[in-house]
Amino acid sequence: MLVLGAGFGGLELSTRLSEALGGQVEVTLIDRADAFVFGFSKLDVMFDRLTPEAVRISYADITTPHVRFRQETITSIDPAERRVITDLDTYEADVLVIALGADYDLAATPGLAEAGNEFYSVPGAEALRDVLPSFRSGVAIVGVCGAPFKCPPAPSEAAILLDDYLRERGVRENVRIRVVIPFGKPVPPSPATSEAILARFAERGIEFVPDRKVAALDPGTNEAVLDDGRRLPFDLFLGIPVHRAPAVVEASGLTEDGWIPVDPGTLATRFPDVYAVGDVTSVGTAKAGVFAEGAARVVADHLIARIRKASAPPGYDGTGSCYIEFGGHEVARVDVDFFSIPGHPTGTFTAPSAEMTAEKSEFGSSRRARWFGA
Numbered sequence: 379m380l381v382l383g384a385g386f387g388g389l390e391l392s393t394r395l396s397e398a399l400g401g402q403v404e405v406t407l408i409d410r411a412d413a414f415v416f417g418f419s420k421l422d423v424m425f426d427r428l429t430p431e432a433v434r435i436s437y438a439d440i441t442t443p444h445v446r447f448r449q450e451t452i453t454s455i456d457p458a459e460r461r462v463i464t465d466l467d468t469y470e471a472d473v474l475v476i477a478l479g480a481d482y483d484l485a486a487t488p489g490l491a492e493a494g495n496e497f498y499s500v501p502g503a504e505a506l507r508d509v510l511p512s513f514r515s516g517v518a519i520v521g522v523c524g525a526p527f528k529c530p531p532a533p534s535e536a537a538i539l540l541d542d543y544l545r546e547r548g549v550r551e552n553v554r555i556r557v558v559i560p561f562g563k564p565v566p567p568s569p570a571t572s573e574a575i576l577a578r579f580a581e582r583g584i585e586f587v588p589d590r591k592v593a594a595l596d597p598g599t600n601e602a603v604l605d606d607g608r609r610l611p612f613d614l615f616l617g618i619p620v621h622r623a624p625a626v627v628e629a630s631g632l633t634e635d636g637w638i639p640v641d642p643g644t645l646a647t648r649f650p651d652v653y654a655v656g657d658v659t660s661v662g663t664a665k666a667g668v669f670a671e672g673a674a675r676v677v678a679d680h681l682i683a684r685i686r687k688a689s690a691p692p693g694y695d696g697t698g699s700c701y702i703e704f705g706g707h708e709v710a711r712v713d714v715d716f717f718s719i720p721g722h723p724t725g726t727f728t729a730p731s732a733e734m735t736a737e738k739s740e741f742g743s744s745r746r747a748r749w750f751g752a
């Protein structure tokens with residue numbers, strides 16, 4: 379059994395198989411990175427709430443029985459033969475699961491690499507940690523350059539945390555903060571969540587520019603060029619780059635319209651015994667860790683049932699909860715259901731509270747313990 383990608387999806391899948399099947403299945407888990415980092419930890423790093431070292435969870439710490447981790451870069455995937463080539467080896471699998479996430483395409487937004495910053499990668503967040511202390515006045519734009527993008531609330535969280543950061547340094551009144559996103563509301567499936575975020579923006583003097591993407595940055599004038607041609611000047615640009623499936627996945631022939639189509643109930647691709655979970659798919663949920671994890675659980679349960687010759691377990695339900703930083707160390711939660719009403723995701727909001735802050739912390743520490751041992 380071969381699992382490509384040790385993010386939310388790959389880690390949960392291998393752990394669940396190991397728990398249920400022990401030595402009945404040997405899992406090889408491959409990732410090019412040497413450590414896992416939660417998506418939300420990038421916000422902690424950029425705003426200097428945690429050090430880069432504190433948020434890295436080394437893959438060397440994986441002790442899950444019957445799971446063999448390999449730090450290798452996948453260079454070719456042949457889904458028909460279930461053959462995978464890496465920079466170091468060649469693998470053939472009975473069952474192949476692709477959990478390679480989404481990559482960023484900075485070049486798709488002219489000017490972004492020269493004139494802007496991004497906080498969606500670990501190096502991007504680390505670089506911003508060094509840039510932010512010298513930003514004391516001017517216009518900051520948090521701008522989304524393409525959809526779909528991971529964790530739809532994250533741009534709003536970044537704007538609110540930037541407001542906190544600047545207030546703590548006594549320079550907030552010198553800065554204008556604007557958020558550009560390609561939706562009419564910050565979190566479209568949940569009107570209550572969107573209203574609460576917009577209310578927080580209003581209290582904090584954060585300007586919301588809905589229904590627009592940032593198409594380019596003009597390094598000559600330091601302006602963000604929106605997809606309707608409007609130009610917004612900036613002194614600091616915090617970008618969410620265009621997302622795309624990793625190049626090795628695009629080259630495998632598995633994608634359609636950029637992402638891997640899967641059966642939404644079973645996460646099966648059109649190739650026998652090849653599954654795909656998480657951000658790399660077009661399953662119909664948001665691109666977020668909780669959904670990758672939920673999908674991985676379903677694939678694991680199908681494989682477990684198959685091995686035990688049991689009846690098929692329930693299909694993937696497309697539900698998950700995301701925590702949202704509301705500033706002042708307060709966290710809220712949105713529970714989203716993508717599948718119950720086809721084409722119409724719905725969400726329920728839980729207001730910020732100390733309880734939610736503790737719940738988010740438990741969300742992270744429980745995964746860390748489950749996937750990496752105590």
Ligand SMILES: Cc1cc2nc3c(=O)[nH]c(=O)nc-3n(C[C@H](O)[C@H](O)[C@H](O)COP(=O)(O)OP(=O)(O)OC[C@H]3O[C@@H](n4cnc5c(N)ncnc54)[C@H](O)[C@@H]3O)c2cc1C
Binds near residue numbers: 383665
């Ligand atoms: C700022 C920010 C905040 C976020 N906040 C949240 C949140 O609060 N809650 C939440 O649920 N989600 C959040 N997310 C989203 C979450 O991080 C992702 O959606 C989630 O990690 C997707 O899981 P995945 O398993 O599909 O892919 P990933 O976790 O991205 O894992 C994919 C893995 O594949 C590996 N890989 C890719 N290509 C290759 C290759 N060629 N060879 C070898 N390995 C390769 C990568 O190194 C990576 O480890 C946030 C994201 C960001 C950026």
